[in-house]
Amino acid sequence: MLIPWHVAIIMDGNGRWAVKQSLPRIWGHKRGIETVKTIVQVADTIGIKILTLYAFSTENWKRPKIEIDSLLSLLVQFLKNETNKFIKAGIRLRILGDLSKFPQEIRDELNKVCMFMAKNTRFELNIALNYGARQELVHAFKEMLKHGIKNPTEQTISSFLYTAGQPDPDLLIRTSGELRISNFLLWQIAYSEIYVTDTLWPDFTENDLRIAISEFQKRERRFGGVNK
Ligand code: FPP
Numbered sequence: 001m002l003i004p005w006h007v008a009i010i011m012d013g014n015g016r017w018a019v020k021q022s023l024p025r026i027w028g029h030k031r032g033i034e035t036v037k038t039i040v041q042v043a044d045t046i047g048i049k050i051l052t053l054y055a056f057s058t059e060n061w062k063r064p065k066i067e068i069d070s071l072l073s074l075l076v077q078f079l080k081n082e083t084n085k086f087i088k089a090g091i092r093l094r095i096l097g098d099l100s101k102f103p104q105e106i107r108d109e110l111n112k113v114c115m116f117m118a119k120n121t122r123f124e125l126n127i128a129l130n131y132g133a134r135q136e137l138v139h140a141f142k143e144m145l146k147h148g149i150k151n152p153t154e155q156t157i158s159s160f161l162y163t164a165g166q167p168d169p170d171l172l173i174r175t176s177g178e179l180r181i182s183n184f185l186l187w188q189i190a191y192s193e194i195y196v197t198d199t200l201w202p203d204f205t206e207n208d209l210r211i212a213i214s215e216f217q218k219r220e221r222r223f224g225g226v227n228k
Helices: 014-020 025-046 065-089 104-116 133-146 154-159 206-218
Strands: 006-010 050-057 091-096 123-131 171-174 193-196
Touching: 014 025, 025 050, 025 065, 025 123, 025 206, 050 065, 065 091, 065 104, 065 123, 091 104, 123 133, 133 154, 171 206, 193 206
Parallel strands: 006 050, 006 171, 050 123, 091 123, 171 193
Antiparallel strands: none
């Protein structure tokens, strides 16, 4: 059966999970990180080649400062803790998004962990941080202008996105039931299959990922054409 090469996930529902357990929201993010660890490992085992996770959107700055600070420090801690494991597993990390908004020390840490994994090629993990698809497109257009490109093709535009060089997601998963794209990979998901589950991200398991993939395998992808 066809395994999706590139899977993107909108990891939603951490806050609701915490509220359901009468815990502060940040506990939802802590549990969400445990799910990330499982899903990265399972995705790799299943044979997925690129996993893109939406960790922090350009809109998430509207959250209370304490939640933002805790979420970012959990994230950086996660990456530092996992670096050796990722290097051994052949995982390469790419951060998608505008990092200029982050404090210098966070940027340095992120650059450092990416550099450690730069030679890996077997599995690519993209983490979208201060990411918004419209911002990404604006950034790409500005870059094209800087390069004097006046007549871009679709390929040219793709090559100026944060996902440059990677094939578009075959499957987009969203947890916790909302039927929205939330400014995620607008260009890249033009032909992605979309799978939404009511499961909250901290409750999302290996089995849920396998169910999403088997749903994907049942879909008939026509890319606007007609299948014989
Ligand atoms: C949505 O839940 C989730 C986020 C805004 C952050 C996602 C981050 C993680 C899972 C942890 C760190 C990520 C990585 C890649 C290590 P929400 O807070 O919007 O939940 P709600 O909609 O129930 O309030």
